[in-house]
Amino acid sequence: MPRDTTEAEVGMKGITFPAWHGKHYVTLAELLVRLGSFGLDLTWRVEIDEIVDPRCLEMERRSADAGMDTLTLLSLATPFLQLIDARAQGSDKGRVMVVLTEMDSSLWDVRAVDERVLSELRRHYQGATDL
Secondary structure: OOOOOOHHHOOOEEEEEEOEEOOEEOOHHHHHHHHOHHHHOOEEEEEEEEOOOHHHHHHHHHHOOOOEEHHHHHHHHOOOOOOEEEEEEEEEOOEEEEEEEEEOOOEEEEEEOOHHHHHHHHHHOOOOEEO
16 A cells, blocks of 8 residues: 555545554554544445455445445454555545555554544554654
8 A cells, every 4th residue: 555645635634653562463443443433423445455354355345336334344344354555544425534544564554634533543552653
C-alpha cells in the first residue's frame, strides 16, 4: 500500500505506529473497537493487496458496491486476522472520516477528520508519531 494520500484524505491529520507491540499484532478488529462510537455508524470500503485469508476476499466483495457497516467489517476481521498491505476507509454520507492503512504487516497509518480519534490511538499505541 502506498503512503500517498488520496484526495479524500487531504486535510486529515494522521499518525503512524508499529503494527507489532512485542508479540502482540494490532489487528484491524482492534482498531475498529478503539474507534469507539466515532466508527460505529461508518460505511467501510476495504482493499487488500495480499490476500492471506478467505475473509479478505469477503471484505473486498462486501466493499465493492455500497460498502459495509462497521459491525459486518468487525465480524469479518475477527478473530485474529493479520493483514498485509490493506486499506479500510470509513465514510459517513459519502465523506471519508477515517482511513486505516496497514503496510507490510509492520505499520499502521491512521488518518482521521477528528483529532480525538488520533489522540485516543496515541494513548494506546506507544511509538505513534504524526504523519
